[in-house]
Amino acid sequence: MNYDLIVIGSGPGGYVAAIRAAQLKMKVAVVEKAELGGICLNWGCIPTKSLLKSAQVFEYINHAADYGIKINGEATADFGSVIQRSRNVAEGMSKGISFLFRKNNIEHIKGFGRLAGKGQVEVTDAAGEKKTYSAKHIIVATGARSKELPGLKLDGKKIIGYREAMSLPVQPRSMVIVGSGAIGSEFAYFYQTMGTQVTLVEMFPNIIPLEDEEVSKQLEKNFKKMKMKILTGSTVESADITGEMVRVNIKTPKGTETVEADIVFSAAGVTTNIEGIGLEEAGVKTEKGKVVVDDYYRTTAEGVYAIGDIVKGPALAHVASAEGILCVEKIAGLNPEPLDYNNIPSCIYTSPEVASCGMTEKQAAEGGYEIKVGKFPYTASGKASAAGARDGFVKIIFDAKYGEILGAHMIGANVTEMIAEIVVARKLETTAHEIIKSVHPHPTMSEAIMEAAAAAFGEVIHL
Numbered sequence: 423m424n425y426d427l428i429v430i431g432s433g434p435g436g437y438v439a440a441i442r443a444a445q446l447k448m449k450v451a452v453v454e455k456a457e458l459g460g461i462c463l464n465w466g467c468i469p470t471k472s473l474l475k476s477a478q479v480f481e482y483i484n485h486a487a488d489y490g491i492k493i494n495g496e497a498t499a500d501f502g503s504v505i506q507r508s509r510n511v512a513e514g515m516s517k518g519i520s521f522l523f524r525k526n527n528i529e530h531i532k533g534f535g536r537l538a539g540k541g542q543v544e545v546t547d548a549a550g551e552k553k554t555y556s557a558k559h560i561i562v563a564t565g566a567r568s569k570e571l572p573g574l575k576l577d578g579k580k581i582i583g584y585r586e587a588m589s590l591p592v593q594p595r596s597m598v599i600v601g602s603g604a605i606g607s608e609f610a611y612f613y614q615t616m617g618t619q620v621t622l623v624e625m626f627p628n629i630i631p632l633e634d635e636e637v638s639k640q641l642e643k644n645f646k647k648m649k650m651k652i653l654t655g656s657t658v659e660s661a662d663i664t665g666e667m668v669r670v671n672i673k674t675p676k677g678t679e680t681v682e683a684d685i686v687f688s689a690a691g692v693t694t695n696i697e698g699i700g701l702e703e704a705g706v707k708t709e710k711g712k713v714v715v716d717d718y719y720r721t722t723a724e725g726v727y728a729i730g731d732i733v734k735g736p737a738l739a740h741v742a743s744a745e746g747i748l749c750v751e752k753i754a755g756l757n758p759e760p761l762d763y764n765n766i767p768s769c770i771y772t773s774p775e776v777a778s779c780g781m782t783e784k785q786a787a788e789g790g791y792e793i794k795v796g797k798f799p800y801t802a803s804g805k806a807s808a809a810g811a812r813d814g815f816v817k818i819i820f821d822a823k824y825g826e827i828l829g830a831h832m833i834g835a836n837v838t839e840m841i842a843e844i845v846v847a848r849k850l851e852t853t854a855h856e857i858i859k860s861v862h863p864h865p866t867m868s869e870a871i872m873e874a875a876a877a878a879f880g881e882v883i884h885l
Contacts, residue, residue, distance in 0.1 A: 435745060437522070470608055470612075476508075501592070540724070580668050587689075594613070599621070606624075611645070634783060796878025797818075825855055827847055
């Protein structure tokens, strides 16, 4: 069958690209071997938020007395039910994608897709039968999987990746998590809150190493308050799985330390899914595990495009979606502007939450900018105090000369919802003065953005 566009992969890049193409009157098919929505929707972004919400509720109950609420008896977490709720949420969202496909007349071709010559996609179904489909344009959006570290071979039982981490049949008593990026930190918070003793191992000097150092230190402080063990500047040398417990040898700045745990969770990044899909045969160039593309996601092979985790830029769902829309609009003959990778928000859904956009203070200083930094702590926020969420702050870095926002870094309740204001402000080249003079509602957490901007220029009221 002939199509205008075939998309290989139905994650947040693939399915969004397909829907936008259908809106632009293209005949579209999506090849997907597993659940619609890909890893993000089924085994990543969405179900993890369900787990984190359960942990947050459990935390609330355990601290109910702080809010003047007395609970008779001990609150216990039903781990199996928590996991099941998460799976139900993912299943519901996947059905939602199926509905959107039907609504937009997008065909779902079930199976494993690979490039098979110019304008050709070969699909192998579950029974091993092969069928070839034709399209004028093909978008490869095959995403990524857990990275295997040397000495930490994933066996799915004692040494696991993110997929197993969110569907364990029994809650472990102890867990070593390797890597403190978004995935590692979110799971560390979840398991520690649920009662698992977590050891978080990070090779860099700070946890969440891509974030501003002040934010990192605040999150580490909160994690330690939860009795989580944190080992920074440390690497896992080996893991012995022969006994009942896993013996993990960790090289730390103070020497080698052995930690015993029920499970080791490898959360140290991802590896792209580019093997076995015919890229090389099709003439698609790759570098360092990524597909080489131009600003509109065209590969070195005519009619073949690539988006999402397999190309340059941060491996984030919202980035993949933006790339998919941009790519399809270019194919359709529209004139979209290339994506600004310097204005991509990053969110980590721990408690407190972390959100950022643009340069860190260190990056701005190293970039030669004359900067002004404004910081507003949640301890001075009426809404944060009322909510019992006084940990955190909003920090904004401005260009001193023009007042433009170079970057913003937040930690605290609701900051993942607040960061969008910064993204829009930077897109519109909004200055500090314009933010200060934009009346923010009171009492809200979002006031902290206005107050931080005011603090940078000596106009803050509530500090």
